[in-house]
Amino acid sequence: MTLARLSLTDFRNHAAAELVAAPGLVALHGDNGVGKTNILEAISLLAPGRGLRRAPLSDMVRDGAAGGFAVFAEVQPDAALPPVALGTGIEPAHPKRRIVRINGAAAAATALGDWLAILWLTPAMDRLFVETAGNRRRFLDRLVLALDPRHAQHGNRYEAAMRARGKLLTDLAGADRQWLASLEAQLAEHGAAIDAARQRALAALSAELAGQPDAPFARPLLTLVDAGGAPRDAPWTAEALRELFAERRRIDAAAGRATAGPHRDDLAAIHAASGRGAARCSTGEQKAMLLSLVLAHSDCVARARAQRPVLLLDEVAAHLDPMRRAALYERLAGQGGQAWLTGTEAALFEDMPGPVTRFRIAGGRIAPG
Incomplete structure (x- = not known):
């Protein structure tokens, strides 16, 4: 499975963000507090459960927003098949009720597990x-x-x-x-x-x-x-x-x-x-x-x-010595699938074997790099 496109609206510190990623490794780098982990948390909501922070839904709404948020993704199950649209979020009128849509149709949160691990x-x-x-x-x-x-x-x-x-x-x-x-x-x-x-x-x-x-x-x-x-x-x-x-x-x-x-x-x-x-x-x-x-x-x-699950590895590379870091990258790249990694420095990801999709997060903006 590959998350080909991810869109966030009023999620945590991201007012409107869109990331387009290829299969393989995805590296997110930027200073502490710029919202790298928030992106991983948004992805984690595309599976059943409460997400990687287990936070209340209301805590995920961006400060100053109207009271709702949305996470949308196009998931590519196979190169020969059309993408599947997965979405989740809350509406201002029902801040405690999670909404899930699969290909535009309302669904239970448990149904997300049928499409994405x-x-x-x-x-x-x-x-x-x-x-x-x-x-x-x-x-x-x-x-x-x-x-x-x-x-x-x-x-x-x-x-x-x-x-x-x-x-x-x-x-x-x-x-x-x-x-x-x-x-x-x-x-x-x-x-x-x-x-x-x-x-x-x-x-x-x-x-x-x-x-x-x-x-x-x-x-x-x-x-x-x-x-x-x-x-x-x-x-x-x-x-x-x-x-x-x-x-x-x-x-x-x-x-x-x-x-x-x-x-x-x-x-x-x-x-x-x-x-x-x-x-x-x-x-x-x-x-x-x-x-x-x-x-x-x-x-x-x-x-x-x-099919491979999508892996979300938050700040893992920073705590590994160079030998183990290289071994991790080699293993992730060799096994296929898609893995999203975060780190404070671009240098942590310089030796990643390709293909690699890289994003730099700074000043509330997400840019390739």
Whole structure:
């Protein structure tokens, strides 16, 4: 997949911007604060979910604008096929409702995943392995979504059923037992689908990583674990989840939340070369493992969907030594697809193998170069 054209209207600091890019590497350079990451964030909204910053929609509207924003892209699935038009944004009258259009027709945000897979790595993710389990679950689910666009629908329905069950459990004695059982059946159905998709994605990713060397990027060993840190050896079945939720009604009512299930699982990683847990590794090793993981996952997506995901790599080059930077560029250029990279200096991208689309961002303007 290639983003052939990207247009932004009143998005963050960009009043009106248009970028035309070719397949291959896309380099965005400019001083801090000029809006490079904002462009990557806009692209990330062309996939299901809340984007790479997970920001409220209202925060994305340019200061001084009327209250809405728009992101539009022409996506080229194949040189022999016509481009697909993807658009998203909000209107001033409905600032909390995201609008999605595909080829001009209204669509659900989850439908974006059928057309475009997007992966990203940002400086905010550098400490993923020492942050909360929730952050790692969201990261894992983003990887799964690129392989299985239906994953978002199962996640949305699971969360909706979990919220509805939580409301019933606030008055367990007076709760409608039939309705409660129905909600738990929905939780079990979608929870089992979520878990199965995660297990498949991790198996494919682990196989891809196993065939890669430990250098120049650190190779992680990945495991799905439960809330207590024990490996999840067997997948959840719908029947097992129904029994689990029914057995834990009183526990969950007292806790005010569902205390067990796929929404409590975590992603564990070990540095393959040293055997240390990722949380105990240096910041540089953690970043290298993340980069290795994202690159391997790109290969998984290409294998599964017969098309490369669009990669968004924010300020990655600045934190790599020249040898690893050159290796990254060579790998990105060699694998095909399209990767968007940001950096403060044009010199960071001078040695990129072609083809390269270059943009300079300064003074609120985006220009080739």
